[in-house]
Amino acid sequence: MTTTYSIIFYFIFSLLIFFVGLLGLVIAKKNNFILLISVEIMFIAVNINFIFTSLYLDDIFGMTMVIFLLAVSGGEIALGLAVFILLHRLRNITTSSLSINLKT
Numbered sequence: 001m002t003t004t005y006s007i008i009f010y011f012i013f014s015l016l017i018f019f020v021g022l023l024g025l026v027i028a029k030k031n032n033f034i035l036l037i038s039v040e041i042m043f044i045a046v047n048i049n050f051i052f053t054s055l056y057l058d059d060i061f062g063m064t065m066v067i068f069l070l071a072v073s074g075g076e077i078a079l080g081l082a083v084f085i086l087l088h089r090l091r092n093i094t095t096s097s098l099s100i101n102l103k104t
Contacts, residue, residue, distance in 0.1 A: 010052040018045035032087075036080045043073045 024038030047066045054062025087093040 007052060007056045011049065014045045014049040014052070017048065018042055021045060032084050036077065036084070040073060040077060043069060 018041075021038045021041035021044075024034060024041065028034035028038070047069055050062040050066050050069070054060065054066075
C-alpha cells in the first residue's frame, strides 16, 4: 500500500527544518561550528522546497537550482571550516564573540 502526500506536507516539512536551523542560530550564538551547521540545515530546507516544487510543477528549473545551491553550500562549508581551523590554530579562538576582535 502506497501513500501519497500533498505538496502542503512537503512545504510544512521544509518549513520545520528551516525553523530548526533558525533555532540553532538563535540558541548557539557563541559556537561557530553550530552556527555553520545551522546555516547548512537552512540550506537543506530551501533545497527540499525547490525539489518538491519542481516535482509538483513538472519543471527542471528547481532541480538545476538545487545542484547550484549544493555547490555553493559545499564551498561555503569548506571555506567556513578553513577559517575556523585557522582561528583555532593561530589564536585559540573557538567562540564567535571573541572572533570579532581580529585586528592584528
